[in-house]
Amino acid sequence: MATSTSKRDHILNSALSLFAERGFDATTIPMIASDANVGAGTIYRYFENKEVLVNTLFQHYVDLFTKTLEEDYPQEAGIRDQFHHLFQGMVRFTNEHEHALYFIKTHNAAYFLDETSRSRFNHLLMILEGFIDEGKEKEQIRDLPSKALIAIIFGGFLELFKLIRAGEIEETDELLTGAEETCWDAVRHHA
Amino acid sequence: MATSTSKRDHILNSALSLFAERGFDATTIPMIASDANVGAGTIYRYFENKEVLVNTLFQHYVDLFTKTLEEDYPQEAGIRDQFHHLFQGMVRFTNEHEHALYFIKTHNAAYFLDETSRSRFNHLLMILEGFIDEGKEKEQIRDLPSKALIAIIFGGFLELFKLIRAGEIEETDELLTGAEETCWDAVRHHA
DNA sequence: CTATGCGGAATGAACATTCATTCCTGTTCA
């Protein structure tokens, strides 16, 4: 039944939600173990130490998110459609992995990330910057630093999902459509 | 020279930047003491414990920020001018207290906040919601949950200043004007 | 000299990590 793979997965899942909810430093190994229904020592059978665990998790979800955004990317479509694709990807990814994006965002500059984690994250950023830069060239996106626009979209998006997760607002189709419009109006070029 | 008041202030300032940069849990009392050039024990002359320290800090800056937004608020002006006032307040406050807004945002749902801290923070939120609600009534602001719009503005704004602080982009007048337009276009009602 | 404020070593609690032991599961052989 519980194969050793599923045990490793339980650990990763528990770690993800605890890191997202309380942060890396406030989360103890015994907490993760108890949430995952394994002994504390078991975690060390799968991960060398707490930092390796958090880096594994970080890289896994950054890669998965990157794949989600890249998959079926409408290379030939217009900027607005490409934006829709990206936004939909964020929504879908967040619904499939409740805590993952928030975990990534709150830990992307943390002191314990290793070189691989940082470089995977940069790769993700560069994809997004590519999109923004193209939009700016075509004068369909506002002339502000790409990093700034990305920060604004992600900052806004993630705060929004934080509210949804906290139960303060409900995730309806209207809300998501509205949020997409909001973010698009934020970055698009206005006449 | 170093009066006891300035010693307390040094502790608060060091705590603020360390909490903002590394988070509450990753910041140790010895770190704060060494940054503030005082002995570890001295901190306990001024604050009962680490939680009291962080709550003191939180309440202080939430109140200060609230005052900044309320001061000279153009009650009679149009929504756009009121928005300008609020945005300017955010910019000014952030420039005067580099880490304060970021500290507030990253810790506003933390487990160690006491009732007073939570209620002061809610008060701040309610002021902002009041502004948004008024704008929605006048059909000048987008019809989305007020909390969602606030989340989007603050999320975006703070990510932006995180980049500025990290030195990734430069804080110019163009950038700030552009960011204000961006945030306004995000929340305003579009025809 | 006394009192007040400080600093930093001392303390106890909590943590990450280790490791001796137990627990499975599948295999061998009588």
Place this chain on the structure above:
DNA sequence: TGAACAGGAATGAATGTTCATTCCGCATAG
């Protein structure tokens, strides 16, 4: 067929470390 065993996986008590907090001796000012 089933008893005995091997070896990998899992466990949680034990260990060493780091932290928040305390405490006591030393300055400095009055």
